[in-house]
Amino acid sequence: MTANLRHGLSLGIERTGQQFYVTLKAVGKLTHDDYSKMTPMLDAALGAVSSPSVNMLIDAAELDGWELRAAWDDFKLGLKHGNHFEKVAIVGNKRWQDLVAKLGSWFIAGEARAFTNMTDALAWLADSEARG
DSSP states (O other): OGGGSOOEEEEEEEEETTEEEEEEEEEEEEOHHHHHHHHHHHHHHHHTOOSSOEEEEEEEEEEEEEOHHHHHHHHHHHHHHGGGEEEEEEEOSOTHHHHHHHHHHTTSSSEEEEESSHHHHHHHHHHHHHHO
16 A cells, blocks of 8 residues: 555756755655656756755655665765755754754755755755855
8 A cells, every 4th residue: 555655756956046956855755766766867957057056955844754775875865966065955844854954964065954944944045145
């Protein structure tokens, strides 16, 4: 029955001025197959960005977790692209998202933070743009 539950990753790229935002929405329990389909899209999107300053907005409000192999895929993705990100905002309401943000900070060049609402996350991401 679990095989029929909705899960996966949606990826988007947005731009405000010179600031790029990678948007990622995670739903359900992520699988290795989810990452194998999403990773080439993220690779292509980040490969086309000439500026090293990219912010990421992760909507994890509907995320239930990862299969073990998918967690490894996520780790490898962070190692591969971590230097592209100035800020990573993780939006959700689960306690483990704070831990993920803290761990994520080890693998990105910039900063990662967890938020309970989208408005605060977007304000934090836009803050560097207002100063820059």
